[in-house]
Amino acid sequence: MFDIFTNHLDLWSEALVGTLILFFGGALLALVLGFIVGAMRVSPVPIARAVGAAYVNIVRNTPLTLVFFIFVFAVPVLIPMGRTDYLLLGVLALGVYTATYVAEVLRSGINTVPVGQAEAARAIGLPFGQVMTLIVLPQAARAVVPPMMSVLIALLKNTTVAAGFSAVNLGIIRANMSERGENAMEVLIWVAIVFIVLVLLLSWVQNALERHWKVAR
Template sequence: MDVIFGNLDLWGTAITNTLLVFAGGGLLALVLGIIVGGMRVSPVPIARGVGTLYVNIVRNTPLTLVFFFFVFGYSALGFANKVEPIVLGILAIGIYTATYVAEVLRAGINTVPVGQAEAARAIGLPFGQVMSLVVLPQAFRSVVPPMMSVFIALLKNTTVAAGFSVAELAAMRATINDAAGRPGNPMEVLLWVALVFVVLVLLMSLVQNRLEKKWRIAR
């Protein structure tokens, strides 16, 4: 247990940064994913084209390259000292994950009977209100399991940020090794990091089960 109690300050920082990247990236992915998902089913051809282009380009690009673009590309523009690495990490992982959120939502939107959207349009609702008031509430209920899978993947993808100067859980092994007099060996650190991620994923699974039960009753 020395690897924990002898490095509580480092563990606190690492867990906090991991949760910040996860929460910030998740919020950005959800907002952007809803917008892009709406564009993917929009009746406007230009909107559909832009949404499709965004999803196909970003989703087929490795996450590491997306991080490289934000961290090193942003530095090349002269903003290296103005934005913290954790903010760039949130932007990178959020924009990347938004493509998966958009595709999950698009699948959920396709499960909503077409007649409901047509009825909403028949009473004069514009496309934005049809989506926000009629289609999306039903789509969210049908995509809880795949959406939670996307966010579990996002949580695990936060480890990529460790390679770009973000002091999160995946960086603990190198941080403890580089710090003089810190207890713990690399294998112990990695096992504890894995355990923390297992606990976080189990908590997210509990949230998923609660949402499924709640919205199943609401139907």
């Protein structure tokens, strides 16, 4: 079964790189956008809270496949890109979709911080931004590590959806390997093994972060 790797290193390397680009690009976008939306969800400004809630409720309740359809078929029409970069569009779709879950995880973590601490910070004149970055988020980070890593693991597995939209990743390698005469079931088993290894790496990162925060207490 190792011949599946050694005889097709070009396909496996290209597919793995595509998956990692989708994951890290989508994760970065999701964390940045999710942080903004999460802050809006707990903002004292009613309009900001309403916009944040609308974004989360609309995007989170939309199937990921439909989000991909919107980005792959609508975005190139609205924003001419020349040659369509399906990998980039996949990153955008995954990031925008996953940001809703990141925002909710952050909001739940923020809610674990006693309200009195934020009120005390505002009482001494700190603006909302400093209250969040200096007082609330450092404490909330300890509570959000496990659910945040679960969101990232889900994002990693969701990268396979991009295979249906011409983005090269591990989700598309079965079809390519079948064209070279390889057994589809053996290929899928190895794809599953690769994902298991990647998830175990994320779990190791989670445990390391939890140990760090435990010592910090």
